Amino acid sequence: MSENTTVIERAVTTTDPALLSRYWIGAAGLGLFLSIGVGFLAALERLDLSTASIFDGADVIFQLWSAHRVGLVLLAVLPLILGLATAVVPRQVGASSLVFPRMAAAGFWVWLFGAAITVTGFAVDGGVGAPGATSQTQAVAITLVGIMMVLLGIGATTICVLTTVVAGRSSGMSLGDVPAFSWSMLVAGTMWMLTLPVLMGNLLLVYVDLRGRSAVRFGAEEAIWEQLSWAFTNPQVYLWALPLLGIVADIIPVSVKAKLNTNRMFGAICLLGFVGFGAYAQTYFDLGTPVRQEAFSVVAAFVAVLAMLMALGALAGSLRNGAKETDASSATPLVLAMLSLLLLLVGTVVGALNAVESLDLAGTSAIGAQMIFTLAAMLVGMVAGLSWWGDLVAGRATPQRPLLITGLLLTLGLGLVGVADLINGFNGLNDFTGAVLSEAGNSGSAVDTLNLIVVIGLGMALVGALNGMISGCQHLRSSEPAVANPWGGTTLEWSDNEGSA
Amino acid sequence: MITTAPVAPANRPRTLMVGTMFATSAALMFFGGLFSIYLSVRSDTLAWGAEWFPEGAISLLPGGMNMATMALSAVTMAWAVYSILNNDRVHAYLAILVTGILGVAVINQTAFYFMDIAIPVDYNEAAVLFYVIIGAHLVMVGLGVFWLGLLLLRTLGGQDTAQHRDLVSSAALYWYATVAVYSFIWLFIYIGK
Numbered sequence: 001m002s003e004n005t006t007v008i009e010r011a012v013t014t015t016d017p018a019l020l021s022r023y024w025i026g027a028a029g030l031g032l033f034l035s036i037g038v039g040f041l042a043a044l045e046r047l048d049l050s051t052a053s054i055f056d057g058a059d060v061i062f063q064l065w066s067a068h069r070v071g072l073v074l075l076a077v078l079p080l081i082l083g084l085a086t087a088v089v090p091r092q093v094g095a096s097s098l099v100f101p102r103m104a105a106a107g108f109w110v111w112l113f114g115a116a117i118t119v120t121g122f123a124v125d126g127g128v129g130a131p132g133a134t135s136q137t138q139a140v141a142i143t144l145v146g147i148m149m150v151l152l153g154i155g156a157t158t159i160c161v162l163t164t165v166v167a168g169r170s171s172g173m174s175l176g177d178v179p180a181f182s183w184s185m186l187v188a189g190t191m192w193m194l195t196l197p198v199l200m201g202n203l204l205l206v207y208v209d210l211r212g213r214s215a216v217r218f219g220a221e222e223a224i225w226e227q228l229s230w231a232f233t234n235p236q237v238y239l240w241a242l243p244l245l246g247i248v249a250d251i252i253p254v255s256v257k258a259k260l261n262t263n264r265m266f267g268a269i270c271l272l273g274f275v276g277f278g279a280y281a282q283t284y285f286d287l288g289t290p291v292r293q294e295a296f297s298v299v300a301a302f303v304a305v306l307a308m309l310m311a312l313g314a315l316a317g318s319l320r321n322g323a324k325e326t327d328a329s330s331a332t333p334l335v336l337a338m339l340s341l342l343l344l345l346v347g348t349v350v351g352a353l354n355a356v357e358s359l360d361l362a363g364t365s366a367i368g369a370q371m372i373f374t375l376a377a378m379l380v381g382m383v384a385g386l387s388w389w390g391d392l393v394a395g396r397a398t399p400q401r402p403l404l405i406t407g408l409l410l411t412l413g414l415g416l417v418g419v420a421d422l423i424n425g426f427n428g429l430n431d432f433t434g435a436v437l438s439e440a441g442n443s444g445s446a447v448d449t450l451n452l453i454v455v456i457g458l459g460m461a462l463v464g465a466l467n468g469m470i471s472g473c474q475h476l477r478s479s480e481p482a483v484a485n486p487w488g489g490t491t492l493e494w495s496d497n498e499g500s501a
Numbered sequence: 502m503i504t505t506a507p508v509a510p511a512n513r514p515r516t517l518m519v520g521t522m523f524a525t526s527a528a529l530m531f532f533g534g535l536f537s538i539y540l541s542v543r544s545d546t547l548a549w550g551a552e553w554f555p556e557g558a559i560s561l562l563p564g565g566m567n568m569a570t571m572a573l574s575a576v577t578m579a580w581a582v583y584s585i586l587n588n589d590r591v592h593a594y595l596a597i598l599v600t601g602i603l604g605v606a607v608i609n610q611t612a613f614y615f616m617d618i619a620i621p622v623d624y625n626e627a628a629v630l631f632y633v634i635i636g637a638h639l640v641m642v643g644l645g646v647f648w649l650g651l652l653l654l655r656t657l658g659g660q661d662t663a664q665h666r667d668l669v670s671s672a673a674l675y676w677y678a679t680v681a682v683y684s685f686i687w688l689f690i691y692i693g694k
Binding site: 202205208214282 | 515516518519520523524526527528530531532533534535537538541542622623624625626628629630632633636637
């Protein structure tokens, strides 16, 4: 590039994977903060639903509630994963960069503009419809366009990551030799490419029906969330957390200096990816009983637990064989990896409980609890991943303590939210605070107390996200050089780093 | 111990083909989702005894014409791939050009049918699905024609040969998927109504 180009020109036209990775992670950090923030506001309002005293009625509560879910998945978790993958996957497979680097850069910018439009849509009384249908149709349409752009950006970058793993590998490296994180990205990315287009189809249908005339069915505001909700609940939510297994499978064996049973681990990743396919769980496909209560859905919910146990079994073998030689310097990624696994295990167990019809948890806040546990697992896993590969991403030594604090705050905060929502689910609190506030849930004292715990939990997670953003900025301004191979890793990304350090 | 890169084998996967396979799979899932919704909603509507498309509203003629055009374009696309494989540039120009023209013809016929059909988009659920599915396919064909245009320019510049045929193979894969999607449109919407 010419030396006469401005900083902005260089920033906008870069195809450097490390820089793009930082863009993704930085923007996703902001998305995480905003998503948890709106969740916090919605939880505050839920403390006293009888009056809806903070915001102007049920519509606003619904917009905040749905923004929390959409934002967590599409503006925080997925972009964070793609940010890490953009920097790490090419190095792990021995490629100099992502395949189709311009497309990867375009993917980020489309996502960023889409995210901005989505946030604007929610902010101007839009969102994904509202049960009271008093939100502005134009604003809802803007939000839908924003989400579609977000999906396009995520899809474009995912194709680059997938193609890098499949066709950009170092010559002679078979798919079986690919490190666990890249393998998990291959499985997760493939499943994303099979499900995100279905969500795009749903959105397009809603958009066309909504625009410029009275909606026939798909664009009716009270029905929009129902059509999109499959992407934010069981089993699809497992696909958003799938790369976590790859991250921990790269961290744990190296930390404890023991081999991993890769066949079992890769099998668990494939199994969880398979049962996580959730595009069928739409109300359109209900056959008398809701599709989520059909036998195969129930079986899939329990198979997810089995997949997790399989993964834990593989990792437990490494821990058992190598525990005596654990390197204390890798305590932060190791602890966070363990915590994220625990959260994901709890998430799958809650998912299985939700599938048991006799427990009557369908439609209760236990559904939200499962989503929170699963996404919290991925977020904590991402912090573990940044702690592990931070030197590669930032090109500077990664301070571990702020990441540990961020990870612990997210674990504790979102864990509290999940536990409180789960118990509230058993108490009959509805997952969704609907148009009629009196139907929003049981207003018993136990529920009120647990709702207070949800507020506290989200407050802690908010502080954790803020701490992560601040420490990330400090990390990028630090002048301490990156350590070539801080953990004694044996995969290709570390040999690249040694070469460049 | 640091792992070093192993020795290179002779053949490596073709990146553009792999990328196109992922993108085309995504496009097929997009239409798969929409078709599933179409069939499900149609089945529910008919089970309740309600009207799906008004009697006589969907004519088989434009759908059939488009299907024939698309099928022919699949043949010409295969002709283009065959020509490139045999380094037959004249036939390759001709085949790519004809495929592109057939794509434009599909766009033209569909656009005319959209103008001609007497069902507004807000008529009922069937109308919304009709316009969304066929409109989305129209965009898919448009992208394909654009890609064929680029391909033609590259071929004219002598950049596509039997050794460097990735762009032609990838465009062909995408085009076949476009034809496959239209065959479902023809079957489910124009014939099945």
